[in-house]
Ligand code: NAP
Ligand code: ZN
């Protein structure tokens with residue numbers, strides 16, 4: 001074990017505070033990483049504030065990690081000291097169940113499912129996993145990603161969660177040129193959804209509750225922008241979408257969006273709000289054989305594919321860099337949908 005340090009939520013309603021803790025030594029298959037940047041996901045906020053059940057305090061969030069390898073285990077083959085790497089939402093899984101075998105580690109069927117980068121049981125330390133709001137981390141090379149070297153590193157960090165969580169459903173539901181695709185919510189996930197759906201050639205319509213984001217949405221790649229609170233604007237798009245990706249982080253009426261799908265269209269939910277959505281209308285679904293679906297991050301191989309795709313197409317997140325000690329203020333702004341479009345912590349600002 002070695003000592004490292006980070007920032008932890010001490011309880012659901014206390015501000016973040018510096019926190020020293022132990023990481024395991026580098027095992028045969030591990031890489032030790034000095035964290036350079038960590039993105040701030042709304043899931044970090046849900047967890048730190050106890051909005052989802054099961055947060056163990058102190059909680060060190062952060063699952064959009066980019067850093068440099070400082071040590072590799074004797075059996076490591078994919079990475080070398082000095083290399084740039086990424087770590088996303090998972091640090092391990094059972095590796096033997098059908099989902100793991102098929103490369104869908106996020107749907108691991110082993111006991112407890114995949115091991116999250118934070119707030120999951122840590123078999124090495126006997127405690128819980130601590131995430132990327134910290135100086136260093138030790139991760140099995142099988143859950144470590146290669147980072148494209150041509151991109152701005154800080155702006156790559158959010159690809160590790162916001163990027164893959166939107167890439168995976170867009171790929172799974174085969175979004176392509178000639179299709180009309182809706183993205184709901186222009187936050188961290190939503191802005192990556194806009195960029196990726198546009199890169200896949202779709203006609204992209206962004207739905208937002210924030211009138212102030214209309215111009216940005218177009219700059220990010222949306223062909224049309226709809227203020228979802230305006231029923232007249234919404235009605236113009238009835239029965240017209242092949243696919244809608246809904247990234248909203250709060251409970252809301254899903255029917256206003258399912259009604260926009262064509263016959264056989266699908267709306268996939270990725271937001272996990274603290275309070276449940278009102279039950280959706282069944283008639284809205286059955287009369288046009290529409291589908292309501294969900295999707296969870298993406299597998300490791302698909303995450304690498306997404307990073308390589310972003311490297312090739314020059315796609316990164318639009319970020320606002322913050323200091324580690326600005327994290328509470330960043331959370332307050334995230335709650336107000338005031339993020340353009342992902343906060344990233346510069347880990348050089350984290351003092352021992
Ligand atoms: P975010 O940056 O806070 O963006 C969420 C966006 O939702 C906001 O910017 C806002 O967009 C919209 N919104 C917020 N409150 C709303 C309300 N009351 N009604 C309508 N729209 C509202 O959050 P994020 O990091 O993108 O995460 C989004 C959600 O996905 C979170 O619940 C997070 O936990 C979840 N998540 C899921 C996965 C997965 O694997 N499924 C992975 C990562 C995150 P506008 O201002 O444009 O309306
Ligand atoms: Zn996330």
Ligand code: ZN
Pocket residue numbers: 093094095096097098099100101105107108109110
């Ligand atoms: Zn498994």
